[in-house]
Amino acid sequence: MRHSLPLAPQFYVTAPQTCPYLEDRQERKLFTALQGEHAAELNDALSKQGFRRSQNVLYRPSCAECNACLSARIRVADFNPTRSQKRTIRKNDHLTRxxxxxxxxxxxxxxxxxxxxxxxxxxxxxxxxxFEFAAMIEETPIKTRVIEYRPSDGPEKDDLSAVCLTDVLDDGLSMVYSFFDPALRDFSLGTYMILDHIELAREVGLPYVYLGYWVPGSPKMSYKAKFSSLEVYRGGEWVDLHQLEDLDVNKHPLSTDPIAEQVAGIQLPDIDIFKS
Structure with a gap:
């Protein structure tokens, strides 16, 4: 008997597990496979709705008692660097992308x-x-680039300083995962890569840089709130972070929509096979 993959994406939910960002919390994710000839369209559409890519999977938080994880992106046209961020750019002007x-x-x-x-x-x-690292880099069904940063001259010009795995969406650049040489901590390379992706998005005419999730109350994620023109996806829409007055990260279990209702609210790309 021959079996074929379903045409429309199928959504699933993970079992609860320990949250990596907030103590005494449990996380749960809603996810779907990213595959087939329309993978790029699906990734574009779901990224606009708070989903993130990990290899061949798209996911977003679906926790029963917490709504702290907010997908974040920067509006490129409205971004203005702070004085500290301008210093970071100058400190790294020796790097080549x-x-x-x-x-x-x-x-x-x-x-x-x-x-x-x-x-x-x-x-x-x-x-x-x-092997797992290679899978993280190489297992992508969409347009993905590895952005490397190296010194442009001097005895260390061939040394790799920082790397970002970046997806190219129809409306922006999505920074999937980045890492850097910890010995260069004084150069603020994590911040610099975001600043350089903003510049890269400007160069290619894309309006957003997607940063993943911002988690209020998590020290690991606090740096994202330092960028101007930051939007977060909340209540089914993108809202300027600085316009939010209520950021209660707790919610009653009975306030969580059933998974079926969450899936029903997802807008799929305008492709006929996804609507059949």
Whole structure:
């Protein structure tokens, strides 16, 4: 008997597990596979609705008792760097940006392991080996680039300083995952990569830079709120962060919509097969 993949995306929910951002919380994700000839259209449409890509999966939080994780993006046209961010740009003017195809290399993995061992030794990715790293970089059915940053001259010009795995959406750049040399902490490379992606989006005429999730109350995510023109996806729409007055990260379990209702509210791309 021959089986074929369903044409319309099928959505599932993960079992609750320990939240990596807030203590004493449980996280749960709504997810779907990203595959087939219309993967790019699906990724574009769901990214606008708070989803994120991880290899061949799109997901967004669907927690029963918490709504802290808010998808965040920067409006490129309205962004103005702070004085501190301008200093960060100047400190890194010796770096050269290079956009590569999504193909994992040894120096990328070496930098990745150094970064994890220094910054996230107890995190969920701490045990990733070279094969899992290669899958993270290479398993993508959409337009993805690996953005590398290296010194442009001097004795260390070939050294890899920072890397960002970046998706190219129809309305922006999505920073999937970034890492950098922890020995260069004084250069604020995490912040610099965001600033450079804003400039890159300007260069190619894209209106947004997607940063993943901002989590109020999580020290790991506090840096994202320092960027001007930051929007978060809340209540089915993108809202300027600084216009939000109520950011209660708790909610009653009975206030959570059933998964079926959550899925019914997702807007799929305007492709006939997804509507059949």
């Amino acid at each position: 290079r956009a590569r195809a999504p193909w994992a290399t040894e120096d990328q993995f070496d930098l990745f392991r150094t970064y994890l061992d220094s910054r996230h030794a107890d995190g969920g990715m701490a045990d990733m080996d070279v």
